[in-house]
Amino acid sequence: MDGQFLLDAMRFVGAGLAMIGAAGAGVGIGLSVQGALGGMARNPDTYGNLLTNMILGVAFSESIAIYCLVIAFLMLFKVV
Amino acid sequence: METQKRTPWRRWIVLVLMIAGWILAGIFVPVRPEITVAAEKLIEEPLIENFLGQPFYLVNTLPTLALTIVLLVVIAFVANRSLTKSQKTDLVPTGIGNAMEAILEMLYNLTESSAGAKWAKAIFPWFATIMIYVLFANLLKLIPGFESIGVIHHAHGEGHAVQHMGGVDMILPEKGEYILSPFFRGISVDLNFTLTLAVISFVMIQVIGVRAQGLAYFSKFFNTKRMFKVPFFGAMDFLVGLLEVISEFAKILSFTFRLFGNMFAGVVLVAVVASLLGNVSILAAMIMMFELFVGLIQAFVFGMLTMVFMAMATQGHGDEEHAEH
Numbered sequence: 001m002d003g004q005f006l007l008d009a010m011r012f013v014g015a016g017l018a019m020i021g022a023a024g025a026g027v028g029i030g031l032s033v034q035g036a037l038g039g040m041a042r043n044p045d046t047y048g049n050l051l052t053n054m055i056l057g058v059a060f061s062e063s064i065a066i067y068c069l070v071i072a073f074l075m076l077f078k079v080v
Numbered sequence: 081m082e083t084q085k086r087t088p089w090r091r092w093i094v095l096v097l098m099i100a101g102w103i104l105a106g107i108f109v110p111v112r113p114e115i116t117v118a119a120e121k122l123i124e125e126p127l128i129e130n131f132l133g134q135p136f137y138l139v140n141t142l143p144t145l146a147l148t149i150v151l152l153v154v155i156a157f158v159a160n161r162s163l164t165k166s167q168k169t170d171l172v173p174t175g176i177g178n179a180m181e182a183i184l185e186m187l188y189n190l191t192e193s194s195a196g197a198k199w200a201k202a203i204f205p206w207f208a209t210i211m212i213y214v215l216f217a218n219l220l221k222l223i224p225g226f227e228s229i230g231v232i233h234h235a236h237g238e239g240h241a242v243q244h245m246g247g248v249d250m251i252l253p254e255k256g257e258y259i260l261s262p263f264f265r266g267i268s269v270d271l272n273f274t275l276t277l278a279v280i281s282f283v284m285i286q287v288i289g290v291r292a293q294g295l296a297y298f299s300k301f302f303n304t305k306r307m308f309k310v311p312f313f314g315a316m317d318f319l320v321g322l323l324e325v326i327s328e329f330a331k332i333l334s335f336t337f338r339l340f341g342n343m344f345a346g347v348v349l350v351a352v353v354a355s356l357l358g359n360v361s362i363l364a365a366m367i368m369m370f371e372l373f374v375g376l377i378q379a380f381v382f383g384m385l386t387m388v389f390m391a392m393a394t395q396g397h398g399d400e401e402h403a404e405h
Contacts, residue, residue: 049193052190052384055377055380055381055384056381056384056385056388059338059377059378059381059385062338062342063334063337063338063341066337066338066341066342066345067337067341069341069345070337070340070341070344070345073117073344073345073348074117077115077116077117
């Protein structure tokens with residue numbers, strides 16, 4: 001087992017490990033949608049306002065997952 | 081009364097296009113493109129040296145940038161002419177002028193509802209410009225030939241074979257020594273573009289904050305208000321203010337990587353799905369549709385976050401005074 005092979009293998013392992021962070025983002029998005037939907041169900045008049053704020057919150061959580069994805073891509077495509 | 085039966089001929093076009101896509105993808109097998117984070121060079125030699133003495137290459141996001149700007153200018157010109165014409169006749173805008181007016185009015189109402197009527201006028205141009213610009217940049221990849229027509233280079237790593245067919249070179253799935261650099265690459269898939277927009281947005285957030293509050297804006301970052309009255313909590317406030325500086329600069333980072341990461345992930349996803357599944361091209365088309373949705377959402381989010389941060393910068397944090405009681 002030479003060094004290059006180990007390096008390649010570890011690159012894939014690292015990319016996989018980096019994506020663990022997406023789990024947290026998934027929980028975050030789920031919670032914010034849950035809150036927004038609950039609010040909408042109780043008070044349908046606030047639909048538009050809640051929707052824009054929900055999308056903002058979802059984008060914040062999603063960006064965490066995207067950071068993980070970028071790191072995973074950087075490892076997979078040997079950028080660094 | 082006999083109603084004339086409409087012939088639904090439009091849906092047949094969709095079906096024909098789907099079948100044509102399936103057959104074409106069977107003949108010209110999709111090739112996984114070279115995925116690079118940086119934009120590819122169209123010409124190997126640098127065009128000129130820039131003011132820092134660094135070489136300046138013609139990369140493939142530059143033609144897209146020019147295309148986006150030309151398209152936006154043309155749309156602005158046409159909308160302007162349409163609105164001027166409607167102003168002369170009956171004040172009812174039609175066509176593209178009407179569409180632009182509807183969009184801008186919606187955006188203005190959104191700004192007014194979250195920034196207040198006083199600052200909406202100062203904030204709105206940045207919000208709308210960033211949003212429409214990013215939206216166009218993201219939707220431009222609908223144009224056929226985007227990221228698929230370009231010049232062929234010698235590969236540095238692994239490449240593909242090339243077939244010469246009727247004056248056009250075609251990339252084949254087999255291994256070889258050539259790669260393709262497309263003429264057009266989405267500008268959001270370039271860190272320079274997103275970083276520039278993020279820095280513009282960041283600077284303008286500070287500028288609007290200073291315009292609204294004067295030098296008191298910076299007391300958010302260097303908080304010495306309570307330092308001498310309540311020493312312990314005053315020191316805590318000061319440290320929290322320093323953290324605020326860090327989170328202010330983290331805005332640049334998150335703006336940059338949110339847009340870049342989303343669009344880059346989209347490109348990779350479409351490329352991987354298309355090349356893995358071969359001639360089941362309809363799936364790649366569906367992923368592409370999802371990516372258009374993501375592009376819309378990201379444009380909205382970029383503009384919206386800029387607007388919300390600007391609105392937050394115009395309001396000093398009045399809750400500090402409440403906390404004292």
